[in-house]
Amino acid sequence: MSTTQPESSRTSGMVSLARLLPYARPYLWHFVLVLVLVVIFNATSVLQPYLVKVAIDSDISSKHPNYHGLIVISAVYIGVVIIGVAANFAQMLLLQFAGQSAIKAIRIALFEHIEKQAMRFFDQRAIGRLVTNVSNDTETISQFFTNFFLSLIRDGLSLVMIIFMMFRLDVRIASYAMVLIPIIFGISLVFRGQLRRAYQATRTRLSTLNAFLAENLAGMRIIQMFHQERRQQQAFLALDVSHRDANIKEYLTSVRFNRSLEILGNLAIAAVVWIGGEAVLKNAIDFGILYAFIRYIQQFFQPINSITQNWNTLQSSMVAADRIGSVLVIEPEIQDLPATVSIDTGRIQGHVAFEHVTFGYLPNQPVLKDINFTVEPGQFVGVVGATGAGKSSVMSLLTRFYEPQEGVITLDGKPIQQYKQKDLHALMGIVQQEVSLFTGTVLDNIRLFREDIPEEVVYHAAKVVGAHTLIERLPDGYHTQLYGKGSNLSMGERQLISFARIVALDPRVLILDEATASLDSHTEELVQRGLTAVAKARTTLVIAHRLSTIRQADNILVFDKGNLVEQGTHSELVSLGGLYAQLDAESGIELPYSS
Numbered sequence: 275m276s277t278t279q280p281e282s283s284r285t286s287g288m289v290s291l292a293r294l295l296p297y298a299r300p301y302l303w304h305f306v307l308v309l310v311l312v313v314i315f316n317a318t319s320v321l322q323p324y325l326v327k328v329a330i331d332s333d334i335s336s337k338h339p340n341y342h343g344l345i346v347i348s349a350v351y352i353g354v355v356i357i358g359v360a361a362n363f364a365q366m367l368l369l370q371f372a373g374q375s376a377i378k379a380i381r382i383a384l385f386e387h388i389e390k391q392a393m394r395f396f397d398q399r400a401i402g403r404l405v406t407n408v409s410n411d412t413e414t415i416s417q418f419f420t421n422f423f424l425s426l427i428r429d430g431l432s433l434v435m436i437i438f439m440m441f442r443l444d445v446r447i448a449s450y451a452m453v454l455i456p457i458i459f460g461i462s463l464v465f466r467g468q469l470r471r472a473y474q475a476t477r478t479r480l481s482t483l484n485a486f487l488a489e490n491l492a493g494m495r496i497i498q499m500f501h502q503e504r505r506q507q508q509a510f511l512a513l514d515v516s517h518r519d520a521n522i523k524e525y526l527t528s529v530r531f532n533r534s535l536e537i538l539g540n541l542a543i544a545a546v547v548w549i550g551g552e553a554v555l556k557n558a559i560d561f562g563i564l565y566a567f568i569r570y571i572q573q574f575f576q577p578i579n580s581i582t583q584n585w586n587t588l589q590s591s592m593v594a595a596d597r598i599g600s601v602l603v604i605e606p607e608i609q610d611l612p613a614t615v616s617i618d619t620g621r622i623q624g625h626v627a628f629e630h631v632t633f634g635y636l637p638n639q640p641v642l643k644d645i646n647f648t649v650e651p652g653q654f655v656g657v658v659g660a661t662g663a664g665k666s667s668v669m670s671l672l673t674r675f676y677e678p679q680e681g682v683i684t685l686d687g688k689p690i691q692q693y694k695q696k697d698l699h700a701l702m703g704i705v706q707q708e709v710s711l712f713t714g715t716v717l718d719n720i721r722l723f724r725e726d727i728p729e730e731v732v733y734h735a736a737k738v739v740g741a742h743t744l745i746e747r748l749p750d751g752y753h754t755q756l757y758g759k760g761s762n763l764s765m766g767e768r769q770l771i772s773f774a775r776i777v778a779l780d781p782r783v784l785i786l787d788e789a790t791a792s793l794d795s796h797t798e799e800l801v802q803r804g805l806t807a808v809a810k811a812r813t814t815l816v817i818a819h820r821l822s823t824i825r826q827a828d829n830i831l832v833f834d835k836g837n838l839v840e841q842g843t844h845s846e847l848v849s850l851g852g853l854y855a856q857l858d859a860e861s862g863i864e865l866p867y868s869s
């Protein structure tokens with residue numbers, strides 16, 4: 275939102291900002307109270323020079339000295355200062371609370387909104403950008419709710435009050451002082467652009483530095499393996515230097531701005547001393563008035579300076595509001611139908627059917643074409659095919675992460691759209707090759723932070739999949755803390771934890787996506803044994819490149835370039851002599867447990 279920015283985007287920034295205002299509505303009374311406190315604080319500030327003027331002209335004046343009056347004025351002065359400080363403190367506290375609470379509400383709304391989005395939303399966005407939306411953009415807007423709001427009221431009001439008091443004291447000198455307003459705004463205007471550019475440069479360079487750091491920390495293994503430390507150090511140094519220079523430039527710009535105002539302020543005081551002093555000498559005004567003028571001129575600069583600084587806050591808040599708004603306006607592509615009612619998930623058998631399903635991530639580029647198959651409750655079904663054949667897409671449709679363009683997918687005879695998404699996801703369990711683990715203990719990760727699942731169930735689940743002994747061997751057993759997606763565990767251990775999770779959460783339909791690929795043959799055998807037991811009680815679909823995993827399957831679906839080309843048992847498909855038989859011949863693996 276720079277001065278060079280087109281009017282339309284400025285308007286849209288204002289509109290986006292206005293759309294966020296309802297989040298502050300619950301704190302309306304806080305803001306009103308802040309307003310009252312600001313008026314009190316400003317009144318006390320403006321009153322202080324006036325009280326001294328009264329003391330000078332009425333009590334200290336040699337014409338009629340008044341000791342008692344002096345004591346009274348001093349006491350009133352102290353009282354005014356105390357009231358001012360108290361009002362200022364309370365106002366800061368209230369405003370911070372109200373502003374930060376509004377931001378908390380915006381952040382939660384944004385996170386909830388993102389959580390509701392279908393997978394296509396995530397396909398089309400960089401995760402880093404969403405992280406920035408939720409963290410940095412909301413932080414920028416918090417400046418709007420606190421600093422900008424405060425500045426608008428406090429500084430605007432101070433300016434009006436100071437001008438009022440000056441005109442009340444002496445119209446002639448006050449009129450001279452008004453010449454300052456356009457000059458101060460002129461200087462501010464010149465510096466505003468420079469300050470904004472300097473600020474943006476520092477932010478951009480800092481985020482580049484952060485991105486570089488994050489990438490390097492994540493890829494440290496590769497950097498060390500390929501001896502790239504020195505090169506990366508130099509690249510980091512260059513970024514670091516450029517960040518330092520931008521920081522210094524930002525600081526110098528703001529120093530130049532403040533010093534310019536200071537010089538102007540002192541020139542103005544000199545002018546007041548000259549013009550006002552002459553008036554005092556000619557007895558046109560009292561000395562106290564001159565003193566008050568000097569104080570008011572000093573006070574005059576602060577609000578204008580602050581308004582200028584906060585103008586930048588408004589501009590960056592508009593940009594941030596625009597970015598947040600662009601996420602908030604996106605309606606989740608997949609939503610519960612208005613008529614869906616919760617079902618008793620315990621009564622679902624696990625019958626799955628695809629009827630003439632056609633689907634593409636892009637509307638006119640189908641990756642699955644007219645797919646038809648059924649899976650009986652409790653069946654163990656293998657899904658095979660070359661890379662990109664569409665296996666994972668089948669699973670994504672079944673879990674309703676995407677909606678097919680044509681056809682129907684049913685669970686126990688009912689289209690999956692008729693289930694609440696919450697129920698559907700509770701009924702399905704997924705284990706992917708890339709295991710998702712979260713910061714927390716092993717126990718938390720197995721029961722996915724659900725305290726309603728007793729620890730015994732977790733231990734049982736781990737035993738079923740053969741993970742119990744492995745977990746017991748970890749430094750703190752089930753209470754071992756996992757960091758950064760479980761990087762303190764081996765790939766196999768991570769996968770076993772995700773298997774145990776499935777057993778603990780007990781879904782009706784189990785989806786395994788190449789899940790056993792990263793296990794050594796011994797662990798795989800353990801897992802296979804556990805899974806065979808688990809699979810008995812539920813419908814299981816397994817995507818496998820290694821055909822050995824699904825040799826025993828009740829049915830095998832063979833995909834080729836988005837078509838379901840064959841289905842049957844292992845022996846049926848082998849004797850068919852088609853694609854499966856070819857894949858089987860090519861694989862040629864004979865694991866110890868396969869027949």
Ligand SMILES: Nc1ncnc2c1ncn2[C@@H]1O[C@H](COP(=O)(O)OP(=O)(O)OP(=O)(O)O)[C@@H](O)[C@H]1O
Pocket residue numbers: 397635636641659660661662663664665666667668
């Ligand atoms: N999120 C996505 N957006 C766009 N296209 C995608 C997306 N995911 C997959 N595709 C494309 O859809 C097609 C089928 O992909 P899918 O992941 O279903 O294949 P797959 O059989 O599971 O492959 P693999 O065995 O390699 O996992 C591929 O051409 C792939 O490029």
